[in-house]
Amino acid sequence: MKNDIYNPDYVRRLFNRMSSSYERMNYITSFGFSLRWRKDFLNPFNSTNDKVEVIDLMTGMGETWSATRRKFPNSNITALDFSDGMLSYAEIKNEKSFGNKVSILNQDMLNNQLESNHYDYVTCAFGLKTFDKKQLEVLARETQRILKPGGQFSFIEVSKPNHKILTALYEFYLGKAIPILGRVLLGNPIEYKMLWKYTNNFGDAKNTSEIFRTIGLKVEYSSYFYGCATGFSGMKKHN
Ligand SMILES: C[S@@+](CC[C@H](N)C(=O)[O-])C[C@H]1O[C@@H](n2cnc3c(N)ncnc32)[C@H](O)[C@@H]1O
Numbered sequence: 001m002k003n004d005i006y007n008p009d010y011v012r013r014l015f016n017r018m019s020s021s022y023e024r025m026n027y028i029t030s031f032g033f034s035l036r037w038r039k040d041f042l043n044p045f046n047s048t049n050d051k052v053e054v055i056d057l058m059t060g061m062g063e064t065w066s067a068t069r070r071k072f073p074n075s076n077i078t079a080l081d082f083s084d085g086m087l088s089y090a091e092i093k094n095e096k097s098f099g100n101k102v103s104i105l106n107q108d109m110l111n112n113q114l115e116s117n118h119y120d121y122v123t124c125a126f127g128l129k130t131f132d133k134k135q136l137e138v139l140a141r142e143t144q145r146i147l148k149p150g151g152q153f154s155f156i157e158v159s160k161p162n163h164k165i166l167t168a169l170y171e172f173y174l175g176k177a178i179p180i181l182g183r184v185l186l187g188n189p190i191e192y193k194m195l196w197k198y199t200n201n202f203g204d205a206k207n208t209s210e211i212f213r214t215i216g217l218k219v220e221y222s223s224y225f226y227g228c229a230t231g232f233s234g235m236k237k238h239n
Contacts, residue, residue: 016085018192019083019088033224034063037224038064053075058124077098079104080107081105091104119148119151123155125156136208137211140208143217144217144236149238153233160202174196205232220232
């Protein structure tokens, strides 16, 4: 159980070990697409100057904060993650670029203390693949619980593309090239091999979007660049 790759302790340790190289590798693994996707996945939301409450789940080092602030310049941003390693970089970013205005929470999303009916927006980039089906059901229920009625959410995750040639390239790149790059550049090939394993098991966000729909949220599925990333967005219904 301890080495189950979906065990939260295992996931936390994995991200702690990867935190020093995550930003660079994330950029390389997505050919720079990750930057663009972090903007695109906020497209379902209309921009507003209102003082809205936004929570970024599985925030890592705060990679989505800039895009969120551009969309919602006067928002209160809360950011949640459970990896001390990733959050230590998030804290530096908070101080350097966000005037310490982001409220950073070190909590396990599957066992959190977040307020109910509190957030106007829930965002999450690349934080789905390390959850199994049961955990995704918890995540869906928690998303519903913390959103205000009428509140909106958007999730995106790296996925196995639905195009044959791209899938082959993707498998080679993520499964073979990245672990070698990981070893040569960063000295931790196993961690980056694991990312491929999670992505492979995850497939795409269709099943997860169904889980969110089944519990009563309004959901729309999205695909980015031939399915290299997929996601879903939607709304908590008014009672
Ligand atoms: C692939 S990173 C994504 C980081 C960032 N959102 C981005 O756009 O790059 C996934 C993050 O999810 C966090 N995470 C995984 N499971 C979690 C859980 N149960 N509770 C809180 N954070 C979790 C990890 O610590 C890691 O920082």
